[in-house]
Amino acid sequence: MSEPVNANLYAHLRAAFPEDLDRIAVETDDGLHYSWRDLDRASAMIANLFDALELDAGARIAVQVEKSVEAMVLYLATLRAGFVFLPLNTAYRSAEIEYFIGNAEPAVVVCSSANASWVGPIAQAAGTQHVFTLDDDRSGTLLEVASQCGDEQAIAMKEDDDLAAILYTSGTTGRSKGAMLTHRNLLSNAEVLKDYWGWRSAEEGGDVLIHALPIFHVHGLFVAIHGALISGSKMIWFNRFDAKRVVARLPEASVFMGVPTLYVRMLGERGLTRKACRHMRVFISGSAPLLIETFNEWRERTGHTILERYGMSETAMLTSNPYHAVQGERRGGTVGFPLPGVQLRVLDDAGAPCLTDDIGHIQVDGPNVFAGYWRMPEKTAEEFTADGYFKTGDVGKIDGLGYVTIVGRSKDLIISGGYNVYPAEIEGVINEMPGVAESAIVGVPHADFGEVGVAIVIPKPGAMLDGDSIIAELKERLANFKIPKRCFVVPELPRNAMGKVQKALLREQHKGLFSGG
Ligand code: MCA
Ligand code: AMP
16 A cells, blocks of 8 residues: 655655755855754754644644744744644734734744733733744744754644645735635645746755745745745845845845845845846746836846746735746736646626636636635635635736736735735724724835825814824834825815715825825
């Protein structure tokens, strides 16, 4: 009888490590080196720590820590021990964290020691049994305890549909939803991208990826890390994005991934030249629309054509511009073709397939599409069609050659510097403030972040409100990237005949605030 295949994503990543485990897997920008053996041993130690805690099957490990190689190792340890990783943006404030922890009921919470005084009580109140700390200088109780554990561990057996991670995403209405991603979702996407983007195998010497994105969302955590690990490629690791430093390391690298803001900021560096990019194989952009001006300017400056791709937390990567010239050219303004195994269709409002170039709702299916929202069966059912397609909420079209273009969103969403900001959430917080009758948040163009939020607030009769005070109050309550960059107090909101707020008109009124347009 043949051995059962272990669907555990870590088993597959581990199998791709180079034969020589003493080779460098990660080099940090401040000069630390981690070998492949280090990654394997350190993740085994943390996995052994989790095993010793005798957690229930399917236990969630919630993590809100600054980016570090150890934080990545914690992710790998969670996978190999067979638990569910729940990454949380470091910008989240206490009310946001309280919701996520209360909703996910993690068995373990790992936070920075600076935040332990408020994250710890929130976790305890939600019934979390174990709280550890982890800082970005290799200190904290997690590593202290793990250092007592053995450095060999048998990777937990997992089935394809077992959960590997939960990623919270907000929505146009209601509270954030936890997108449940399985080992198969993540592995299938990693394998497809390895091939599609031509990652060099360990035998071919591997690629060198500059990793400069946060690791609490799909882009930095899955697309970048899985890509490097599953091809045995080295990473040059930045805990924080710094345009000048990243440009300085380009001559040693072959792959770069970023949100458009990263490309915009790197274009501001004089060191960004063809010579600096001479060993680069590919620059990949996603998470937000890449402006055609950025696409063109990058090509002129570096000689490289950025490859833009499109994905979501619920689906990982869905489409990509071609890597190999034989598949076609990389077209600015488009997100390329559906990836192998992904079915993507565009439907009109009545649910009929759109003709070539006609704009409609994008729906997708494939092995990468998530298993549903955590403990929200009705919400999950609403977001899928009767024949099993996931409704992305994105609006787009497919041209005669098969290139997909995203032209807008049916969901009311602002993407700022690659982070999603849902107006409904911020409006809800503003509307609860004393003296506020109602509010509207709209996204306007911004040279650095692509798009940013602007708040328009209507006071109750007789109330005196001040925009700066509203912004100051929001900063106490919400993650910093969600804070509107300006707040206007005006007597009323423009409404259409149906009484609906005319956000398009507000956007038009404020579009020149940060872009001079
Ligand atoms: C920081 N600030 C922002 C943002 N980031 N404002 C709006 N949008 C942002 N994204 C504000 C802070 O509130 C602060 O304001 C000031 O900028 C400085 O903050 P700091 O943290 O120093 O900023 P930074 O380090 O310069 O960060 C900018 C950044 C970062 C590097 C562009 O936002 C970033 O790493 N973005 C990448 C997001 C990402 O990885 N997205 C992938 C999601 P103040 O001074 O007023 O307090 S995955 C996904 O979308 C899907 C699945 C996909 O397809 O990939
Ligand atoms: P998230 O929920 O954070 O995973 O964000 C997913 C959303 O980001 C998608 O539904 C799109 O609206 C947007 N997105 C991702 N990549 C791109 C891209 N290349 N161009 C335009 N929008 C994108």
